[in-house]
Amino acid sequence: MVPGKGIIGLKYLSRKEIEQIIETAFSMRDVSRRSVKKVPTLRGKTVVNLFFEASTRTKTSFEIAAKRLSADVVNFSYTSSSISKGETTIDTAKNIEAMHPAVFIIRHSSSGVMELLSRHLKTPIISAGDGTNEHPTQGMLDIMTIMDEKKRIDDLKIVIAGDIYHSRVARSDIYGMTKLGARVYFFSPPTLITDDFATLGASITYDAKDAFTDADVIIMLRIQLERQATGLFPSTREYSRIFGLNAQRLKLARPDVIVMHPGPVNRGLELSSSVADDADHSRILKQVENGVSIRMSAIYHTIGEEHGYTDN
Amino acid sequence: MDILIINGLLIDPAQDMEQTDALLIEGDTIQGIIDQKDYTIKGDRALVNSHPDRVFMIIDASGKWVVPGLMDMHTHLRDPGYEYKEDIVTGTRAAMTGGFTSVCAMPNTRPVNDNKSVTRYMISKANDCGYTNLYPIASITKALEGSELSEIYDLVDEGAVAVSDDGMPVSSAGLFRKALLYVKPLGIPVIDHPEELLLSKSGYMNEGIVSVRLGLNGIPQTAESVAVARDILIAGETNSRLHIAHISTRYSIELVRWAKKRGIPVTCEVTPHHFSLNDEAVEGYNTNAKVNPPLRSESDRQAVLEAIADGTVDCIVTDHAPHSYDEKEIEFDKALNGISGLETSLGLSLKLFHDKIISRKRLVQMMSSRPYEILNIKDKGSLKTGADADITIIDPGEKWTVDKNMFVSKGRNTPFHGMELKGRAVMTILGGKIHGSART
Numbered sequence: 125m126v127p128g129k130g131i132i133g134l135k136y137l138s139r140k141e142i143e144q145i146i147e148t149a150f151s152m153r154d155v156s157r158r159s160v161k162k163v164p165t166l167r168g169k170t171v172v173n174l175f176f177e178a179s180t181r182t183k184t185s186f187e188i189a190a191k192r193l194s195a196d197v198v199n200f201s202y203t204s205s206s207i208s209k210g211e212t213t214i215d216t217a218k219n220i221e222a223m224h225p226a227v228f229i230i231r232h233s234s235s236g237v238m239e240l241l242s243r244h245l246k247t248p249i250i251s252a253g254d255g256t257n258e259h260p261t262q263g264m265l266d267i268m269t270i271m272d273e274k275k276r277i278d279d280l281k282i283v284i285a286g287d288i289y290h291s292r293v294a295r296s297d298i299y300g301m302t303k304l305g306a307r308v309y310f311f312s313p314p315t316l317i318t319d320d321f322a323t324l325g326a327s328i329t330y331d332a333k334d335a336f337t338d339a340d341v342i343i344m345l346r347i348q349l350e351r352q353a354t355g356l357f358p359s360t361r362e363y364s365r366i367f368g369l370n371a372q373r374l375k376l377a378r379p380d381v382i383v384m385h386p387g388p389v390n391r392g393l394e395l396s397s398s399v400a401d402d403a404d405h406s407r408i409l410k411q412v413e414n415g416v417s418i419r420m421s422a423i424y425h426t427i428g429e430e431h432g433y434t435d436n
Numbered sequence: 437m438d439i440l441i442i443n444g445l446l447i448d449p450a451q452d453m454e455q456t457d458a459l460l461i462e463g464d465t466i467q468g469i470i471d472q473k474d475y476t477i478k479g480d481r482a483l484v485n486s487h488p489d490r491v492f493m494i495i496d497a498s499g500k501w502v503v504p505g506l507m508d509m510h511t512h513l514r515d516p517g518y519e520y521k522e523d524i525v526t527g528t529r530a531a532m533t534g535g536f537t538s539v540c541a542m543p544n545t546r547p548v549n550d551n552k553s554v555t556r557y558m559i560s561k562a563n564d565c566g567y568t569n570l571y572p573i574a575s576i577t578k579a580l581e582g583s584e585l586s587e588i589y590d591l592v593d594e595g596a597v598a599v600s601d602d603g604m605p606v607s608s609a610g611l612f613r614k615a616l617l618y619v620k621p622l623g624i625p626v627i628d629h630p631e632e633l634l635l636s637k638s639g640y641m642n643e644g645i646v647s648v649r650l651g652l653n654g655i656p657q658t659a660e661s662v663a664v665a666r667d668i669l670i671a672g673e674t675n676s677r678l679h680i681a682h683i684s685t686r687y688s689i690e691l692v693r694w695a696k697k698r699g700i701p702v703t704c705e706v707t708p709h710h711f712s713l714n715d716e717a718v719e720g721y722n723t724n725a726k727v728n729p730p731l732r733s734e735s736d737r738q739a740v741l742e743a744i745a746d747g748t749v750d751c752i753v754t755d756h757a758p759h760s761y762d763e764k765e766i767e768f769d770k771a772l773n774g775i776s777g778l779e780t781s782l783g784l785s786l787k788l789f790h791d792k793i794i795s796r797k798r799l800v801q802m803m804s805s806r807p808y809e810i811l812n813i814k815d816k817g818s819l820k821t822g823a824d825a826d827i828t829i830i831d832p833g834e835k836w837t838v839d840k841n842m843f844v845s846k847g848r849n850t851p852f853h854g855m856e857l858k859g860r861a862v863m864t865i866l867g868g869k870i871h872g873s874a875r876t
Contacts, residue, residue, distance in 0.1 A: 135649075212766060234767035235651040236721030255769070257651030295651055320648045 130227070130248035131422050132238035133258040134299035142300055145421045146268045152420035153413070155192060165428045166195035169226035173199045174217065175252070176232040181387060182252050182262075185412070186229045189419035193428060195226070213237060214244050221247050226427045230254075235292075248426050250419075256290045262386055263296030265418040267304065269411050270341050273382050278305035281378075283335050285311040285367065286345030286394055287356075288321060293345060293386045298324045311335035313367055315356040332366070332373055339377040343384045344369050344394045360393050370396040374405065382407045437868055438462050438490050440475060440482040444497025444829065448504060449801035450818035459502055460484060460492070461825040464868040468821035495863070495870075497829050503800045504817050505537025505826030505864060509807040510602070510627075510681060510705060510753035511778065513539070513570075516557065517546025522758040522846045524558065527778070528567040530756075530845035532871055534778040535861025537826040538808075538816065539568055539756075542602045543575040550575040550586040552594035559595050568866065569826070571597040571811065573627060576615045580604040583611070585618060592622050597811040600627035602681060603728070607633060609666055616676035623812055625679040625703065630663035630688065631729065640769050642715040642730040650721065652768060655730050661687035668692070672700040679810055680704040682755050684729040686739035693748045703750040703810050708784035709775050709851065711740045717851050723764045723771035725851040727757070744802070745793050751806045754781045758847020776847030780838055782830070783857030789832070790858055796832075804828075825868040832859040 134142065155163055171190040173183055183199065190197045202216055213232065220228075228249045230238065235255030242249060253259040270277055282301055288294045288310050298308050302325035310317055310326045311334075322328055329335050336342065347363060357363045364370075374381065383395075383405045391397045400406055439461040446469065447454050458475065460467040467487075475484045475492075482492040513527035522530075524541075531539045541558055543549035549558065555572045562570030574591035576599045578584050588599055599619060605628075606612040616626050636659035641647050643654020664680060668691055671678035683689060683704045695702045709727060714734045717725035725731055743749045757774025764771050785803060788794045794802075808817030815824045838855045840848040864871045 212762070214765070232767070234769050236768045239721050240765075240767060255651055256653065290653075292651060318643065318648065318654070320643075320645045323645045324648065 130242070130250055130426055131260050132242060132249055132251045134260045134263045134296045134303075135258065137260075139303045142264060142267065142303060145264055145418065145425055146271060148424060149264070149268050149414065149417040149421035152424070153417035155420070156413070156416055161192050162194055163192065164194045165424060166190070166193040166226070169195045169427060170224065171195040171197050171227055171229065171423060172220055172225040173197065173229045174202070174220065175200065176202045176213065176230070177253075179231055179252065182231065185415045186252060186419050189416050190423055192416070193420055193423060195423070198225070214241065217241055217245055221245055227423060250422050250426055253292050255292065257292050258296045258299070259292040260296050261415070261418050261422055262293050263300040264422070265411055265415045266297055266343060266384060267300050268414045268418055269384060269407050270382070272410070272414070273407065274340060277301060280306050280340040281309065281338055282306045282341040282343065283309045283311055283339045284326075284343045284345065285335060285369065286316070287347055287351060288312045288317040288345070290316070290348070290351070291345050295324070297343065298326055309335055311367070313357055313363070316351070333376060336369070336373050336376040339381055341382055341384065342369060342377060346386065346388065347390055347394050349390075364393050368394050368396065369399055371398045371402070374399055381405055384408060384411055387412070437870065438492045439495060439865070439868065439870070440484065440492040441495045441497050441502050441827070441829070444500050444502035446502050446819055447796050447800045448819040449797045450504070450805045451820060452797070453819070454797055459819060461827070461865070461868055462487065462490070464825050466819055466821060466823045466825050495829070499831070499833070500862065501796065501830040501832055502819070503828050503830060504804045504819055504823070505866065506535050506782065506803045506828045506861070507538040507807040507817065508536050508754050508756070508778065508781065509540040509751065509811060511539045511541055511756040512544065512758070512774070513541045514758060515545065515561070516554065520846070521760055524561040524570065525565050526844060526846050527756070527758075528562050528565050528570060530778040530843065532567040532864055533844045534780070535782045535828045535830065535864060536778065537568055537828060537864050537866050538571060540571045540573050540597065540811070542573055542600060544580060544603050548575050548579050549573070549596070550578050550580075552590050555591055555594040555596050566866065566869070567871065571595070571813065573598045573600050573602075575599065576601045576606055576626060577611065582606050582608060585615060588619055589622065592624060597813065598624050598627050598679065600629065600681065602627065602629045605629045605631045605633065605663060609670065612667065613670045613674060616670055616674045616678065620674070620676050623677070625677040625810060627679045627681050628663070628667045629681050630660050630667060632659050632662045635659035635662065641718050641726065642732050644715055644733050646715045646718055650718065657685040657687060657732065657736065660685050660729050661691065664688040664691050668695040668700060668702055671695070671702055672698065675701065677701045682707050682710065682729055682753070683749070684710045684732050684740065685736050689739050689743045689748060693743070696748065704748070705751045705753045706740050706744065706749050707753060707755045708777060708781050711737060711744060712784050712787070713737070713851060721768045722851060723766070723768055724775070724849050726768065726771050726773055727775050728773040741793055744788060749802065750810060752781065752785050752802045753807070754778050756845070756847070758845050759849050761848065764849050774849060775851065776843065776845050776849045778845055779843055780850060780852050780857070783836070783838070783860055784852070786832060786859035787857070825865055827865040828861050829863040830859060831862045834858070834860055836860055
């Protein structure tokens with residue numbers, strides 16, 4: 125990890141760097157599980173949540189993470205107001221940078237905006253998701269959740285199912301997971317993936333049996349309902365029947381399979397309620413818990429390393 | 437001015453000629469090649485036996501190529517309407533610097549060149565500057581809206597040499613067919629920007645491995661090829677002249693090859709960026725490599741090179757599309773399409789010769805004689821006796837580095853900044869008037 129440079133994509137991180145962030149995240153999780161959920165590490169530092177795209181869960185997760193590190197958190201939501209005033213993304217970010225934040229947490233609907241802003245800002249950036257490109261903290265919290273459960277990633281069969289084409293989660297997952305040695309399968313209707321996705325290191329299948337058989341981990345992606353309107357699949361009914369995960373299909377997987385989902389879940393569409401609520405297999409809420417830990421770790425590694433993260 | 441260009445390698449595809457000799461220019465007209473015994477040099481002047489009453493200025497072109505003035509039949513000069521990107525003064529001067537003596541200006545100005553006052557304005561402004569000839573290309577449809585034909589006969593009377601809705605393809609096959617029929621008596625080509633918007637509209641770059649890696653929605657190759665197929669078939673049926681702009685995919689090229697074999701009156705052009713770069717140039721979200729049609733896969737690029745070598749491609753054009761800094765230094769999906777190409781085109785095209793993909797003569801054909809032929813522009817694109825004295829002198833071996841900050845064009849949007857190129861134009865002569873070397 126190079127301090128000061130931020131975390132804008134798992135494609136740029138080495139295996140070692142990813143492992144290090146996850147290892148720290150486990151310690152951070154201990155902090156979150158205590159009655160006093162706070163360490164003084166980032167006292168006097170300002171963390172700016174700069175969200176150009178609507179988000180509740182990720183923003184809240186980052187906000188809690190920063191507060192548990194004792195940072196001051198400021199939220200800027202630029203969903204439409206300043207854009208309608210004609211200000212560019214670069215100008216918006218530079219204006220806030222003039223107020224001396226320690227780190228930017230940025231979400232934006234345009235792929236590659238982190239690379240663009242990195243060229244114009246001195247302040248490090250942690251990506252909270254850009255377009256259909258990457259969502260690195262989601263990728264790492266997914267890996268952490270798997271490590272937590274399986275104690276390894278190496279050689280596990282991990283299935284990522286759903287709208288691969290438009291998913292920043294799928295991309296961050298595969299960059300991270302292949303670096304750590306997993307066997308990743310993409311399962312998707314052919315309209316929501318291209319053959320070229322195989323070059324990311326995944327096997328592609330259109331067959332549920334093929335996908336789920338002997339899976340160690342199944343990650344179901346959220347299907348956006350507007351994709352139906354653009355003709356990418358005919359109906360939620362057919363999608364769920366052919367490409368969804370239900371209790372019956374889950375039996376194809378290994379007995380100790382875990383099911384994950386970046387949320388929010390469309391119950392009955394990509395994931396049946398019985399699987400989503402199946403305490404033996406579903407780790408969806410565990411992902412949310414680990415999300416805070418990963419984000420604490422990401423912020424810490426970006427700006428707080430010289431301080432240490434213990435109370436003494 | 438009367439000029440004698442000596443010691444240069446004269447290259448003229450129209451006469452299938454390539455020889456080191458002296459070229460005589462009297463006034464604005466080429467007077468032909470003369471032998472060494474037919475003139476004597478006195479200082480920096482020459483006396484020519486056949487013209488005893490005149491004194492000729494000598495240009496020593498030793499080690500250089502002397503070729504008919506280069507013609508770029510596809511530029512966007514942004515004038516009128518978008519002068520902050522480029523205007524006719526800077527655009528034609530950039531063209532001259534790049535070695536061109538003629539350019540064609542696309543009609544997507546504001547107002548659109550769909551009426552003769554815009555056509556007249558463009559020509560007269562370029563003539564006032566005197567850097568290059570300017571031949572406007574008028575719009576196929578009014579305001580480029582794709583619904584009604586422009587007054588094309590009027591526009592041609594005023595000096596338009598072709599029609600195109602470049603950048604805004606005519607989506608209606610019915611209207612496109614009517615346009616091809618309507619222009620037939622004029623003998624001008626319809627220049628086709630082949631793009632099926634229903635396939636391309638949600639994409640930002642070529643669909644492929646790089647778009648997957650960058651998480652950018654892709655534009656499939658069929659967005660172009662489907663339109664090429666449609667328009668070739670319509671050209672075949674109407675037997676009307678179709679010129680396909682900036683062709684970039686393997687299948688498009690195979691379709692053109694097929695059409696030419698069938699005798700369908702189709703011609704096509706390629707850009708230096710499509711034969712020099714593939715979609716990997718977009719890595720790092722480089723908006724200077726964002727262009728329409730998008731930079732394609734290496735396999736498509738190879739197909740373009742094959743088509744250049746085997747003659748399927750008629751000409752090289754820049755598709756010069758200058759934009760301001762602020763229109764490029766933004767989010768990739770919001771950045772405008774286009775590359776500022778006038779000042780790098782010849783250097784990039786010379787690489788085809790240096791790499792032995794094509795001969796010198798073929799290069800000159802693609803950049804001069806062929807585009808004039810396609811546009812029925814007489815007395816240009818050749819060194820024949822009686823032709824207009826539009827000449828480009830090229831130093832094929834000079835090494836130089838592309839520096840966007842040195843561009844004459846207002847558009848600094850180039851993916852070639854920092855690239856070392858070999859060969860450039862050192863002088864152009866327009867109607868017998870010498871224009872300083874590219875570096876003065």
